[in-house]
Amino acid sequence: MKYLLLAVIVLICGYIGYGLSAYYNNRFKFFKNLELLFEKLCLEINFSQHKLVAIMKDFQTQNKDVLKLINNYVDCLKNDFKLSNELLFKNIKILNEEEKNILNLFFLSLGKLDVSNQIKQLDAQKEQLKQFYLNAEKEAQKYAPLYLKLGIILGLTIALILL
Amino acid sequence: MLEKVLDEKIYKVITKKVNFSKINEIRLRETKPIIIFYEGQASFLNEDGLTNSSDRAIIATKYMIEDIIFKASEFSIYSVNEELKQGYIVLDGGERIGVCGTVVMENSKIKTITNFSSINIRIPHEIKNCSLSIFKHLYDEKGLKNVLIISPPGQGKTTLIRDFINQLSLRNISHNVLIIDERGEIAGKGNKLQIGKFCDVLSFSDKKNGFLQGIRAMNPHLIVTDELGDDNDFEAVRYASNCGVNILATIHADSIYQLKQKQNFNKISNIFERYVVLKKSTRPGIIEGVYNENFEKIFMEGK
Numbered sequence: 001m002k003y004l005l006l007a008v009i010v011l012i013c014g015y016i017g018y019g020l021s022a023y024y025n026n027r028f029k030f031f032k033n034l035e036l037l038f039e040k041l042c043l044e045i046n047f048s049q050h051k052l053v054a055i056m057k058d059f060q061t062q063n064k065d066v067l068k069l070i071n072n073y074v075d076c077l078k079n080d081f082k083l084s085n086e087l088l089f090k091n092i093k094i095l096n097e098e099e100k101n102i103l104n105l106f107f108l109s110l111g112k113l114d115v116s117n118q119i120k121q122l123d124a125q126k127e128q129l130k131q132f133y134l135n136a137e138k139e140a141q142k143y144a145p146l147y148l149k150l151g152i153i154l155g156l157t158i159a160l161i162l163l
Numbered sequence: 164m165l166e167k168v169l170d171e172k173i174y175k176v177i178t179k180k181v182n183f184s185k186i187n188e189i190r191l192r193e194t195k196p197i198i199i200f201y202e203g204q205a206s207f208l209n210e211d212g213l214t215n216s217s218d219r220a221i222i223a224t225k226y227m228i229e230d231i232i233f234k235a236s237e238f239s240i241y242s243v244n245e246e247l248k249q250g251y252i253v254l255d256g257g258e259r260i261g262v263c264g265t266v267v268m269e270n271s272k273i274k275t276i277t278n279f280s281s282i283n284i285r286i287p288h289e290i291k292n293c294s295l296s297i298f299k300h301l302y303d304e305k306g307l308k309n310v311l312i313i314s315p316p317g318q319g320k321t322t323l324i325r326d327f328i329n330q331l332s333l334r335n336i337s338h339n340v341l342i343i344d345e346r347g348e349i350a351g352k353g354n355k356l357q358i359g360k361f362c363d364v365l366s367f368s369d370k371k372n373g374f375l376q377g378i379r380a381m382n383p384h385l386i387v388t389d390e391l392g393d394d395n396d397f398e399a400v401r402y403a404s405n406c407g408v409n410i411l412a413t414i415h416a417d418s419i420y421q422l423k424q425k426q427n428f429n430k431i432s433n434i435f436e437r438y439v440v441l442k443k444s445t446r447p448g449i450i451e452g453v454y455n456e457n458f459e460k461i462f463m464e465g466k
Contacts, residue, residue, distance in 0.1 A: 051237045077238050081230070112233065114244040114275040 006162060010155035017151015021144040026065065027094045028140040031133035033063040034103075037070075038129055042122045045115060052111045053077065065092050073107055083108050099132065164256040165284070168234045170227055173197065173208070180212035184288060187317060187447070191228050192281040196220030203445025228279050235260055246346075246367070248273045257287045257351035287322065287348065289357060293448040294327040300453045300462050301327060301411075301437055307338065307385055308436040309404065312413040313422055319447030320413035321348050321389055323439070325358060327411065328387055332359020341365065341383035343373035349389055362387075374399040378406050385409040397430045404434045417443070419458055 037059050044055045056070045072090050076083050085100045088107060095103070106125045113121060166174050169189075177183055181201065188200035189208075196217045197208040206213035207220035214220065235252045236243040243252050252260045264279040294301075301310050312320045328340050340362045342349050350356055350364045358364070363381050365373045370388055377383060386403050388396075391414045400410055416422040419438060438454040441447075442464070453462035 045241055049239075049242045051239045051242055053238065081233070081238070111236070111239045111241065113240060114247075115241045118241045 013155030020147035191223035314441035
């Protein structure tokens with residue numbers, strides 16, 4: 001029974017470590033997918049000139065947070081274009097306030113310019129997203145394995161002390 | 164479609180407190196009262212409906228105007244910029260939103276319009292059978308005539324041609340009709356308006372390219388188009404006529420006399436066999452008369 005309890009403690013600590021590591025991995029994947037979305041916007045606006053909602057809905061991604069962001073944005077458009085951070089990032093927990101504010105500005109400026117200016121703006125925004133993506137990648141490389149290991153070590157340490 | 168574009172408050176008033184079917188135009192000018200053209204007469208819009216006093220009228224704001232344009236573009240201004248450059252956006256239901264603002268020029272050409280300051284929403288109305296009284300003058304046992312419909316803006320030219328092509332369809336006159344719909348007003352976006360079953364629609368194409376491409380690709384018997392304006396349009400009509408295709412077109416003019424004064428009209432004057440002049444009236448679609456190729460009146464409404 002005692003050993004079982006210790007194993008549970010190790011598992012719980014490992015899971016907490018995994019959760020923290022997943023947070024960094026998810027941020028990295030989110031920005032990577034967002035950059036792809038903006039790439040698609042650039043291409044579609046430049047060539048097909050499809051409507052924003054159609055381009056967004058057509059974007060293929062497995063990333064749940066990017067899907068949530070797209071759905072929230074479309075809902076905001078239909079809801080009299082009220083793009084508050086609260087509505088736009090509803091149920092997205094991996095962004096800090098500064099990132100939310102910048103992304104909000106990006107989305108707010110979508111669809112309001114002619115093709116050439118919209119493309120120029122998207123290119124500039126892609127650069128900023130690339131920066132976010134690179135930072136998130138660095139963070140993920142640094143902290144994701146670290147937190148996972150720390151979680152397991154913490155669990156083992158507690159187990160050893162209790163033993 | 165208007166409900167998706169207009170401010171909820173305005174939409175409620177014009178649909179609940181005003182007879183919407185009699186509204187011709189809605190005009191919004193920044194910081195000025197909203198004006199509704201109802202049966203051709205201008206009135207102010209307040210929360211209870213129409214009024215002659217501007218005291219309690221709803222005031223249009225810059226935000227209101229920009230919001231309408233943004234929604235009309237389905238949140239994608241870039242996708243309607245070609246239309247915007249020409250000063251309008253057309254909605255799915257055929258409603259035309261004319262815009263005014265600051266024109267941005269690049270290399271002596273209009274690049275876009277920004278800083279919108281006023282809009283004019285023209286609401287099309289189907290006037291069923293409005294072409295019936297003149298139908299026999301435009302189509303007889305010899306077939307279709309080349310027809311030019313003449314009137315100032317807003318007198319029902321587009322409504323008349325739409326009804327005429329629908330009448331052809333109702334009679335199963337199976338001519339291939341090609342609509343060159345430069346502004347998407349004849350058939351509406353997505354061809355949602357009543358145009359019958361023998362029509363092909365080339366939307367948002369200029370007339371020169373549309374006529375050329377349409378004749379090659381669709382083998383039409385009749386080409387229908389709106390608002391002939393410049394030399395290119397006249398050339399397109401001449402080209403179609405030389406190809407043996409019938410033409411049904413409209414042009415802005417007050418009368419036959421004014422039509423003849425138009426620059427370069429002589430280039431196409433020998434093409435048309437019938438001229439239909441619409442009366443200046445508060446009610447659109449009223450026919451003043453039909454003239455033959457020699458400009459002799461052959462039909463008068465009520466006679």
